[in-house]
Structure formats: C-alpha cells, structure tokens
Amino acid sequence: MRNSPAKNGSAGGNSGNFTDTIWSPPFVKSGFGISPNRSYALVSLIILLIVGAFISTRLLLDPTVLIEKQAATATTTTTKTQTDTISPKYPRPKTVITQNQPEFTLHCSANETTGACTRNKYPTMTSLREDDTITNHSTNATCPDYFRWIHEDLRPWASTGITREALERAKKTANFRLAIVGGKVYVEKFQDAFQTRDVFTIWGFLQLLRKYPGKIPDLELMFDCVDWPVVRAANFAGANAPSPPPLFRYCGNEETLDIVFPDWSFWGWAEVNIKPWESLLKELKEGNQRTNWVNREPYAYWKGNPFVAETRQDLMKCNVSEEHEWNARLYAQDWIRESKEGYKQSDLASQCHHRYKIYIEGSAWSVSEKYILACDSVTLLVKPHYYDFFTRGLLPAHHYWPVREHDKCRSIKFAVDWGNSHIQKAQDIGKAASDFIQQELKMDYVYDYMYHLLTEYSKLLQFKPEIPRNAIEICSETMACPRSGNDRKFMTESLVKHPAESGPCAMPPPYDPASFYEVVKRKQSTATRILRWEMKYWSKQNQTGS
Incomplete structure (x- = not known):
C-alpha cells in the first residue's frame, strides 16, 4: 500500500509549526577569546570533518561501494516509477521478484519441420521451484468493474449448468472447438475464419496458459469468429425451452446470449x-x-x-x-x-x-x-x-x-x-x-478477464472435458515457428516469457438487482x-x- 503523505506539510508527519535547525555546540562568549567549552566543540567538529572526508573519499574511490549505491538508487527509482504508473483505483498486487524466475522461450529448431509439440510446453506451478515466484496474495486488488459482466454472460446456465448436448449444439456456427486438458491445448477446426482471427485467438489462449501455468481448469468450448452474435435469447425463453448453446465470440447485444471474449487484435492484427x-x-x-x-x-x-x-x-x-x-x-x-x-x-x-x-x-x-x-x-x-467485454x-x-x-x-x-x-x-x-x-485495459487485465471467465465457465460444465477425437495439440511452437512476416513478428512480440508474478485480480461479486438497475438507469438518464x-x-x- 502506498504510504500516506505527511500531514500539515511536515516531512515526518508531525503536526504543528516547527522550524528545522542544525545542531551547533554551546558557545560561551569571553571577550574576543574562546572558552574551554568552545575549544572542545571545535576539536570535535574537526574530527567529524576528517572522518566524513575519509568516508566520502571511500565512496568516490571504492567501485564496490559505488556500484552498491547505484544499484540501491536504481531500485528506489524503479519502485517509484512503478508506483506512480499503477492505477490508484485498481493497483496490481505487490510482488517480490527473484533472479530465479523461469523464462519461457520458443524452441523452433525441433518444431519447424515436425510441427509437433515435442515437450511439455505448459509447466504446472508445482514444477516451478518454490522461490521462482514469490507472491503476496493478500494484496490482490479487486478487478475492474467490467469484470462483473462475466456473471451476467454466464447467467443463462447458472441454474442448469452446461451439458455435453448443449455444447454440441454450439458447433453449428463455430469456427473451432478448443479443449484444455491437463494443462495442454487441443483444437478441432471446423471452418476457416476471416483472415487470421482464429489463429491469433488461439494464440491468446496459449499465452494465458504461459502466464498462469497449471491454473487454468480443464474445459471444452466452441468459438465463433464472425462479428455478429447468433444465439438469440428469444429462442430459449420459457420454462420448457432448451438450454442455450454456450458459444464464445468477440461481441454481443441485448437480444443474444453469446459469451463475450477478448478479440484477436490484442495479440496483433497481422493483415x-x-x-x-x-x-x-x-x-x-x-x-x-x-x-x-x-x-x-x-x-x-x-x-x-x-x-x-x-x-x-x-x-x-x-x-x-x-x-x-x-x-x-x-x-x-x-x-x-x-x-x-x-x-x-x-x-x-x-x-x-x-x-x-x-x-x-x-x-x-x-x-x-x-x-x-x-x-x-x-x-x-x-x-x-x-x-465487447470491456x-x-x-x-x-x-x-x-x-x-x-x-x-x-x-x-x-x-x-x-x-x-x-x-x-x-x-x-x-x-x-x-x-x-x-x-x-x-492493460494486458494484465485482459489475461485476468480470460482467466476468470474460463474459470467460472468451467464450473458450469456438467461433463468431464476430453480431448476431441479430431483435435490436434497446439503449443506456441507449432503456431509461431512455421509462420513468417507479421504473423511470426506479432507472435514473437506478444509471447508471454514469464509466469505471472502474482495471482490474478480478485473477481468482483455479481450485480444484485438494485445495483444493476442503478447502472442501467444512470446511463439512460445521462443520455x-x-x-x-x-x-x-x-x-x-x-x-x-x-
């Protein structure tokens, strides 16, 4: 937590009007001479000056001391800069970063020809040493308010859950099915998307697993990359109506029930x-x-x-x-x-x-x-x-x-x-x-939104997620290594190289009817x-x- 500024302008936080003074020895006037007390004080002062000069000279000449001082100054400067740029409303959690933090890199030499994930690209948190990342989870801030809409987007399945049958009905317009099983990503492609929307959307899923390794639960979902939503709420109204198909896409409207997800351009729009x-x-x-x-x-x-x-x-x-x-x-x-x-x-x-x-x-x-x-x-x-989601x-x-x-x-x-x-x-x-x-809307929050949406979605599944029969395993290497141009450039640039230094922001509670009405009323009355x-x-x- 940021320290509170001192009150009343006092650097130490004391109240009242005080004047800072420099200490001086007690001089006793005796004509134009100097008393014994004054002589003692001058001798003490001279000794202090000599010692101070020696220490200052050592600081100037001793490179070890100088480097340590510069490092301390740099650390202080970095901390201040980070504090100044953190959102005062939604600060990121405080973390302690060690030099042992692992780095995830692309290993293209083995995958450029085989096109296969030859090693486990999704390490679990238990496979990381305990001191690799040190997190103070108690300081995790609450996510921005727009995260509350995750509850609203998933509300159609809150009482019934999501069945395998409902999921399969979402296949009708989906571009691909994505499954996360055991920390690995599997994709079953149904049809091509416009440009590389599907490619960079899947890339986003992969980077989420690199940011929060071992933290994303098993799940299956259907994703439609077309602009306009298609799951019309009117078709699933009434007591005897079937459960709506859970279909992910980039946007929604008031007449539809599509689940809104961050769009592909957060990882680059190559075209x-x-x-x-x-x-x-x-x-x-x-x-x-x-x-x-x-x-x-x-x-x-x-x-x-x-x-x-x-x-x-x-x-x-x-x-x-x-x-x-x-x-x-x-x-x-x-x-x-x-x-x-x-x-x-x-x-x-x-x-x-x-x-x-x-x-x-x-x-x-x-x-x-x-x-x-x-x-x-x-x-x-x-x-x-x-x-869209925000x-x-x-x-x-x-x-x-x-x-x-x-x-x-x-x-x-x-x-x-x-x-x-x-x-x-x-x-x-x-x-x-x-x-x-x-x-x-910094990238940390985009990933946190994905994390919370997928976590809450997985809780609704009434079946055990499986690897789809026609799916292939996807990892960062199989996607980035065979590509060139902007595709390769943007994937390399957006590659998550380290696991998160802290846990995701804390999910805010859903709207109660009164607060939801207040939000809607405020927007309408202002307009x-x-x-x-x-x-x-x-x-x-x-x-x-x-």
Whole structure:
C-alpha cells in the first residue's frame, strides 16, 4: 500500500509549526577569546570533518561501494516509477521478484519441420521451484468493474449448468472447438475464419496458459469468429425451452446470449499491421502526448472503411462541404493501398490530432473502439448496438459523448460546439477514457478477464472435458515457428516469457438487482439529459436562422 503523505506539510508527519535547525555546540562568549567549552566543540567538529572526508573519499574511490549505491538508487527509482504508473483505483498486487524466475522461450529448431509439440510446453506451478515466484496474495486488488459482466454472460446456465448436448449444439456456427486438458491445448477446426482471427485467438489462449501455468481448469468450448452474435435469447425463453448453446465470440447485444471474449487484435492484427496491444498501448500513450488537447484541431475525426455498413456510409454525409460545416473531418481508409505503401497513413499512435474522435460500428462492433478511446480526444460514440467485454464499463458524459444514430450530422456538430465551449469538461471526458484504457485495459487485465471467465465457465460444465477425437495439440511452437512476416513478428512480440508474478485480480461479486438497475438507469438518464441539451441547442439555432 502506498504510504500516506505527511500531514500539515511536515516531512515526518508531525503536526504543528516547527522550524528545522542544525545542531551547533554551546558557545560561551569571553571577550574576543574562546572558552574551554568552545575549544572542545571545535576539536570535535574537526574530527567529524576528517572522518566524513575519509568516508566520502571511500565512496568516490571504492567501485564496490559505488556500484552498491547505484544499484540501491536504481531500485528506489524503479519502485517509484512503478508506483506512480499503477492505477490508484485498481493497483496490481505487490510482488517480490527473484533472479530465479523461469523464462519461457520458443524452441523452433525441433518444431519447424515436425510441427509437433515435442515437450511439455505448459509447466504446472508445482514444477516451478518454490522461490521462482514469490507472491503476496493478500494484496490482490479487486478487478475492474467490467469484470462483473462475466456473471451476467454466464447467467443463462447458472441454474442448469452446461451439458455435453448443449455444447454440441454450439458447433453449428463455430469456427473451432478448443479443449484444455491437463494443462495442454487441443483444437478441432471446423471452418476457416476471416483472415487470421482464429489463429491469433488461439494464440491468446496459449499465452494465458504461459502466464498462469497449471491454473487454468480443464474445459471444452466452441468459438465463433464472425462479428455478429447468433444465439438469440428469444429462442430459449420459457420454462420448457432448451438450454442455450454456450458459444464464445468477440461481441454481443441485448437480444443474444453469446459469451463475450477478448478479440484477436490484442495479440496483433497481422493483415492491417496493427501491433499487439501491450506494445501499441505504449505507443498510443506517447502519441497522445505529442499535442496538447487545446492545440488539436477543433473538429471530430474519423478514418475507416465506410463500405462495411450503411450507417458508416451515412456518416460520410457529415463531412465538410460547401453547403454544410458539421464540424467533422472524415476519411475513407483504403487498406489495399495502405498495404502497398507500407501502412504510412494508418499509424494509430499518430491519429490523436483532433479534439474529438468518432466511433461508429461496422457490420457489428469494431476493434477500433479501444484505439479511439485511448486518445485524450473526446470519443463521440454513435449509438452502438453491440458491446465487447470491456465497453459495458463505460459511462456517457464520463468516458464518451453519445451521438444519435439517425441524426448523426447535427448530433456531431452539437457535440463539438459544446466541447469547444466547455474546454475543461471536454478535456476531462477525453482524459477519463484514455486513463480507463491505459489503466483498466492493460494486458494484465485482459489475461485476468480470460482467466476468470474460463474459470467460472468451467464450473458450469456438467461433463468431464476430453480431448476431441479430431483435435490436434497446439503449443506456441507449432503456431509461431512455421509462420513468417507479421504473423511470426506479432507472435514473437506478444509471447508471454514469464509466469505471472502474482495471482490474478480478485473477481468482483455479481450485480444484485438494485445495483444493476442503478447502472442501467444512470446511463439512460445521462443520455436523455444530453439529448435534451441537443434539442434545445437546435431549437435556438432554428430561431436565429443560423
């Protein structure tokens, strides 16, 4: 726990007004001479100076002492830096790291040709020496609030559990079945996913087992890599309705029961040159600091593929033109051209140059949301229909500004005009979002979310997980070693090289009905209040003819 600052400005924490003084010997005046007491004091002072000079000289000349002093200073500096960057709301647990901590590396020489996991790539915690990692579990902080939605996503099976029959029904649209048995990963592939979504999703599972070796329970699950959710809640309502099939994917909505899981891009999106999240998050933070918010372009910025959804094509009508100034600057992204030109115009860390950034869904939810929220720019969130695993923890007027779906242009113009008229409040919204992304969506928490979701899911299984008949064992070597280009680069970059220095964050309790209602009510009431402001704004504009 961080030490409390001293009270009343006193370095030692004492109260009252005290003046620091340097001790001096008692001088006794005797004309212009020096008394015996004063003579004794001067002799003592001279001895102290000689001893001090000797010690100082040894510190300067003795390399052993100097190195030890530098090491101590470096340790102190590192500790302070880590303390300053830890989220005050959700601090990571304190840990003691020893030099004996094992390192997991890729062993490609044996696997490049055989394509087999020739050794156990998933060591259990008992196989690690006791002093390899020393953890103070009592200091584990509670996970961010959005972890509470794990309970809600699994609630459809809370009373019945998950049967083998229900799991098999999820196979209908799944891209693959993944089983964890005895600390090893087995994958049965059903159909290809778009690009390498399935590849990097499976890679994420493997890295979780490297981070928490021996801690992930046996389980089987079905994963669908398509954007939109398909398990419709209405089909499983009523007392006699069958249990819904448990199907994992990247997003959900209010009408479906798909289980939401972190998307593939956290480990890299090879096809569009988007780096793994841990590396990209640092670059986004640096890019955010290049231009102060007030010095950024006072408009709303969006860049993406407008052809994947009608709502995005509708957004493009809000671009600046001779007839209208909607305070928006919108650009169509040509990924084919970008790939040929080396992605020079798609560097995410260089796109925090406007005061406002627009998030709008594509065919469903979009991975771009976390990149947009990472800027200090105010996120103008066009009313979404889908959510991913963390966005349910965001609040309107605190993390983002809501924009109407069916009147985008006027809604965007109002939002920008409001923000430019309320500079400090707008900056606060942008900063709250970027702080959320940097502190509560760091990669440690992504893995912790996966850990808790899979642990809670496994408790619901009413059957013993088995190795699927048509599955093959997957390890980091079999995935990374045969690959090249961005695939290999991003896998190497996102490889977990050490087991976790501490246990995962503590899972928060589920919502009770009252607290759940309060969260929903708060979001609705805030959005309604902003809509009233917008209506009043446009009513005034119409009256003045502007």
